[in-house]
Amino acid sequence: MKSLIKILVVAVVLVAVSCKKDTAPNYQFMPNMYESAGYETYGEAAFPNGVEAQLPAEGSVPRGFIPFDIENSTEGYELAKTTLVSALDSTQVDLDRGKALYDIYCGICHGNKGNGQGKLVKREKILGIPSYDDAGRAITAGSIYHTIYYGKNAMGSYANQLKEEERWQVVAYVLKLKSDLEK
CATH class of the missing domain: 1.10.760.10 (Cytochrome c-like domain)
Structure with a gap:
Protein backbone atom coordinates (compact mmCIF):
# COMPACT_ATOMS: atom_id res chain seq x y z
CA MET A 1 0.00 0.00 0.00
CA LYS A 2 2.81 2.39 0.90
CA SER A 3 4.61 1.63 -2.33
CA LEU A 4 1.43 2.40 -4.31
CA ILE A 5 1.18 5.82 -2.62
CA LYS A 6 4.86 6.49 -3.35
CA ILE A 7 4.36 5.57 -7.01
CA LEU A 8 1.32 7.89 -7.26
CA VAL A 9 3.20 10.79 -5.67
CA VAL A 10 6.16 10.31 -8.00
CA ALA A 11 3.81 10.12 -10.99
CA VAL A 12 2.01 13.34 -10.01
CA VAL A 13 5.34 15.14 -9.55
CA LEU A 14 6.61 13.89 -12.91
CA VAL A 15 3.41 14.98 -14.68
CA ALA A 16 3.56 18.41 -13.06
CA VAL A 17 7.23 18.90 -13.95
CA SER A 18 6.86 17.56 -17.48
CA CYS A 19 4.06 20.05 -18.33
CA LYS A 20 6.20 23.09 -17.54
CA LYS A 21 7.86 24.69 -20.56
CA ASP A 22 10.05 27.73 -20.07
CA THR A 23 9.68 28.69 -23.72
CA ALA A 24 5.87 28.87 -23.66
CA PRO A 25 3.92 31.28 -21.42
CA ASN A 26 1.90 29.85 -18.59
CA TYR A 27 -1.87 29.81 -18.73
CA GLN A 28 -3.68 32.84 -17.36
CA PHE A 29 -6.85 32.20 -15.50
CA MET A 30 -9.10 35.27 -15.69
CA PRO A 31 -6.88 37.29 -18.03
CA ASN A 32 -9.03 40.41 -17.57
CA MET A 33 -7.56 40.79 -14.11
CA TYR A 34 -4.03 40.94 -15.55
CA GLU A 35 -4.67 42.96 -18.67
CA SER A 36 -7.61 45.25 -17.97
CA ALA A 37 -8.71 47.94 -20.37
CA GLY A 38 -7.80 51.48 -19.31
CA TYR A 39 -10.56 54.04 -18.87
CA GLU A 40 -10.45 57.77 -18.30
CA THR A 41 -11.82 58.92 -14.96
CA TYR A 42 -15.54 59.71 -15.37
CA GLY A 43 -15.18 59.03 -19.07
CA GLU A 44 -18.05 57.86 -21.25
CA ALA A 45 -16.35 54.54 -21.99
CA ALA A 46 -16.51 53.44 -18.35
CA PHE A 47 -20.13 54.44 -17.92
CA PRO A 48 -22.21 54.26 -21.10
CA ASN A 49 -25.00 56.39 -19.57
CA GLY A 50 -22.63 58.88 -17.95
CA VAL A 51 -21.76 59.12 -14.26
CA GLU A 52 -25.27 58.20 -13.12
CA ALA A 53 -24.08 54.63 -12.63
CA GLN A 54 -22.22 55.77 -9.51
CA LEU A 55 -25.14 57.61 -7.96
CA PRO A 56 -27.33 55.73 -5.46
CA ALA A 57 -30.73 54.59 -6.61
CA GLU A 58 -33.45 57.21 -6.30
CA GLY A 59 -35.27 56.97 -2.98
CA SER A 60 -32.64 54.75 -1.37
CA VAL A 61 -31.51 55.37 2.20
CA PRO A 62 -27.88 54.80 3.24
CA ARG A 63 -27.30 52.06 5.81
CA GLY A 64 -27.54 53.36 9.37
CA PHE A 65 -29.11 56.67 8.29
CA ILE A 66 -32.53 57.69 9.55
CA PRO A 67 -34.04 60.55 7.52
CA PHE A 68 -35.24 63.67 9.33
CA ASP A 69 -38.72 64.43 8.08
CA ILE A 70 -38.91 68.07 9.15
CA GLU A 71 -37.70 70.47 6.47
CA ASN A 72 -35.04 73.15 6.79
CA SER A 73 -37.22 76.26 6.88
Whole structure:
Protein backbone atom coordinates (compact mmCIF):
# COMPACT_ATOMS: atom_id res chain seq x y z
CA MET A 1 0.00 0.00 0.00
CA LYS A 2 2.81 2.39 0.90
CA SER A 3 4.61 1.63 -2.33
CA LEU A 4 1.43 2.40 -4.31
CA ILE A 5 1.18 5.82 -2.62
CA LYS A 6 4.86 6.49 -3.35
CA ILE A 7 4.36 5.57 -7.01
CA LEU A 8 1.32 7.89 -7.26
CA VAL A 9 3.20 10.79 -5.67
CA VAL A 10 6.16 10.31 -8.00
CA ALA A 11 3.81 10.12 -10.99
CA VAL A 12 2.01 13.34 -10.01
CA VAL A 13 5.34 15.14 -9.55
CA LEU A 14 6.61 13.89 -12.91
CA VAL A 15 3.41 14.98 -14.68
CA ALA A 16 3.56 18.41 -13.06
CA VAL A 17 7.23 18.90 -13.95
CA SER A 18 6.86 17.56 -17.48
CA CYS A 19 4.06 20.05 -18.33
CA LYS A 20 6.20 23.09 -17.54
CA LYS A 21 7.86 24.69 -20.56
CA ASP A 22 10.05 27.73 -20.07
CA THR A 23 9.68 28.69 -23.72
CA ALA A 24 5.87 28.87 -23.66
CA PRO A 25 3.92 31.28 -21.42
CA ASN A 26 1.90 29.85 -18.59
CA TYR A 27 -1.87 29.81 -18.73
CA GLN A 28 -3.68 32.84 -17.36
CA PHE A 29 -6.85 32.20 -15.50
CA MET A 30 -9.10 35.27 -15.69
CA PRO A 31 -6.88 37.29 -18.03
CA ASN A 32 -9.03 40.41 -17.57
CA MET A 33 -7.56 40.79 -14.11
CA TYR A 34 -4.03 40.94 -15.55
CA GLU A 35 -4.67 42.96 -18.67
CA SER A 36 -7.61 45.25 -17.97
CA ALA A 37 -8.71 47.94 -20.37
CA GLY A 38 -7.80 51.48 -19.31
CA TYR A 39 -10.56 54.04 -18.87
CA GLU A 40 -10.45 57.77 -18.30
CA THR A 41 -11.82 58.92 -14.96
CA TYR A 42 -15.54 59.71 -15.37
CA GLY A 43 -15.18 59.03 -19.07
CA GLU A 44 -18.05 57.86 -21.25
CA ALA A 45 -16.35 54.54 -21.99
CA ALA A 46 -16.51 53.44 -18.35
CA PHE A 47 -20.13 54.44 -17.92
CA PRO A 48 -22.21 54.26 -21.10
CA ASN A 49 -25.00 56.39 -19.57
CA GLY A 50 -22.63 58.88 -17.95
CA VAL A 51 -21.76 59.12 -14.26
CA GLU A 52 -25.27 58.20 -13.12
CA ALA A 53 -24.08 54.63 -12.63
CA GLN A 54 -22.22 55.77 -9.51
CA LEU A 55 -25.14 57.61 -7.96
CA PRO A 56 -27.33 55.73 -5.46
CA ALA A 57 -30.73 54.59 -6.61
CA GLU A 58 -33.45 57.21 -6.30
CA GLY A 59 -35.27 56.97 -2.98
CA SER A 60 -32.64 54.75 -1.37
CA VAL A 61 -31.51 55.37 2.20
CA PRO A 62 -27.88 54.80 3.24
CA ARG A 63 -27.30 52.06 5.81
CA GLY A 64 -27.54 53.36 9.37
CA PHE A 65 -29.11 56.67 8.29
CA ILE A 66 -32.53 57.69 9.55
CA PRO A 67 -34.04 60.55 7.52
CA PHE A 68 -35.24 63.67 9.33
CA ASP A 69 -38.72 64.43 8.08
CA ILE A 70 -38.91 68.07 9.15
CA GLU A 71 -37.70 70.47 6.47
CA ASN A 72 -35.04 73.15 6.79
CA SER A 73 -37.22 76.26 6.88
CA THR A 74 -38.70 78.68 9.38
CA GLU A 75 -41.93 76.68 9.32
CA GLY A 76 -39.95 73.47 9.89
CA TYR A 77 -38.15 75.08 12.82
CA GLU A 78 -41.44 76.14 14.40
CA LEU A 79 -42.92 72.68 13.77
CA ALA A 80 -39.91 71.03 15.42
CA LYS A 81 -40.07 73.50 18.29
CA THR A 82 -43.67 72.60 19.09
CA THR A 83 -43.91 68.90 18.19
CA LEU A 84 -40.49 67.22 18.26
CA VAL A 85 -39.60 65.42 21.49
CA SER A 86 -36.46 63.53 22.48
CA ALA A 87 -36.05 60.01 21.15
CA LEU A 88 -34.24 59.09 24.38
CA ASP A 89 -36.08 58.14 27.53
CA SER A 90 -34.78 59.21 30.93
CA THR A 91 -32.71 56.03 31.37
CA GLN A 92 -30.86 56.56 28.08
CA VAL A 93 -29.86 60.17 28.79
CA ASP A 94 -26.18 60.37 29.71
CA LEU A 95 -25.38 63.93 30.77
CA ASP A 96 -21.65 63.19 31.10
CA ARG A 97 -21.52 62.08 27.48
CA GLY A 98 -23.71 65.01 26.45
CA LYS A 99 -21.33 67.37 28.25
CA ALA A 100 -18.30 65.85 26.51
CA LEU A 101 -19.95 66.24 23.09
CA TYR A 102 -21.17 69.76 23.95
CA ASP A 103 -17.67 70.82 25.01
CA ILE A 104 -16.24 69.53 21.73
CA TYR A 105 -18.79 70.94 19.30
CA CYS A 106 -20.71 73.73 21.06
CA GLY A 107 -18.69 75.14 23.94
CA ILE A 108 -16.21 77.01 21.73
CA CYS A 109 -18.98 79.45 20.73
CA HIS A 110 -21.80 79.02 23.27
CA GLY A 111 -19.53 78.72 26.31
CA ASN A 112 -19.24 75.76 28.62
CA LYS A 113 -22.03 77.19 30.79
CA GLY A 114 -24.34 78.04 27.87
CA ASN A 115 -24.09 81.76 28.57
CA GLY A 116 -22.93 82.67 25.06
CA GLN A 117 -19.39 83.45 26.25
CA GLY A 118 -17.27 80.85 24.49
CA LYS A 119 -13.62 81.36 23.63
CA LEU A 120 -14.40 82.62 20.12
CA VAL A 121 -16.86 85.18 21.53
CA LYS A 122 -14.38 86.36 24.16
CA ARG A 123 -11.74 86.83 21.46
CA GLU A 124 -14.34 88.69 19.34
CA LYS A 125 -14.05 86.23 16.44
CA ILE A 126 -17.82 85.63 16.52
CA LEU A 127 -20.37 88.06 17.90
CA GLY A 128 -24.04 87.76 18.77
CA ILE A 129 -24.13 84.29 20.36
CA PRO A 130 -27.16 84.41 22.67
CA SER A 131 -27.29 82.88 26.11
CA TYR A 132 -29.69 79.97 26.62
CA ASP A 133 -31.60 81.95 29.26
CA ASP A 134 -32.14 85.15 27.24
CA ALA A 135 -35.54 86.69 27.82
CA GLY A 136 -38.06 85.86 25.11
CA ARG A 137 -35.99 82.93 23.89
CA ALA A 138 -38.11 79.86 24.37
CA ILE A 139 -35.97 76.94 23.30
CA THR A 140 -37.26 73.39 23.40
CA ALA A 141 -35.77 69.98 22.71
CA GLY A 142 -37.21 70.11 19.19
CA SER A 143 -35.79 73.55 18.38
CA ILE A 144 -32.35 72.55 19.69
CA TYR A 145 -32.37 69.33 17.66
CA HIS A 146 -33.50 71.17 14.50
CA THR A 147 -30.73 73.72 14.97
CA ILE A 148 -28.09 71.03 15.48
CA TYR A 149 -29.35 69.14 12.42
CA TYR A 150 -29.65 72.07 9.99
CA GLY A 151 -27.82 74.94 11.67
CA LYS A 152 -29.24 78.42 12.15
CA ASN A 153 -28.00 81.89 11.22
CA ALA A 154 -24.16 81.79 11.42
CA MET A 155 -24.13 78.32 13.00
CA GLY A 156 -23.60 75.49 10.56
CA SER A 157 -25.10 72.01 10.63
CA TYR A 158 -23.61 69.33 12.85
CA ALA A 159 -25.60 66.48 11.29
CA ASN A 160 -22.44 64.97 9.79
CA GLN A 161 -20.41 65.21 12.98
CA LEU A 162 -22.99 63.84 15.42
CA LYS A 163 -25.09 60.71 15.11
CA GLU A 164 -28.77 60.91 15.97
CA GLU A 165 -28.32 59.50 19.48
CA GLU A 166 -25.41 61.88 20.12
CA ARG A 167 -27.51 64.85 18.99
CA TRP A 168 -30.17 63.92 21.52
CA GLN A 169 -27.50 63.64 24.25
CA VAL A 170 -26.37 67.18 23.41
CA VAL A 171 -30.01 68.36 23.44
CA ALA A 172 -30.47 66.91 26.95
CA TYR A 173 -27.30 68.63 28.14
CA VAL A 174 -28.32 71.99 26.61
CA LEU A 175 -31.67 71.76 28.41
CA LYS A 176 -29.77 71.09 31.65
CA LEU A 177 -27.57 74.16 31.03
CA LYS A 178 -30.69 76.22 30.35
CA SER A 179 -32.29 75.16 33.62
CA ASP A 180 -29.02 75.85 35.49
CA LEU A 181 -28.83 79.38 34.04
CA GLU A 182 -32.43 80.13 35.00
CA LYS A 183 -31.80 79.35 38.69
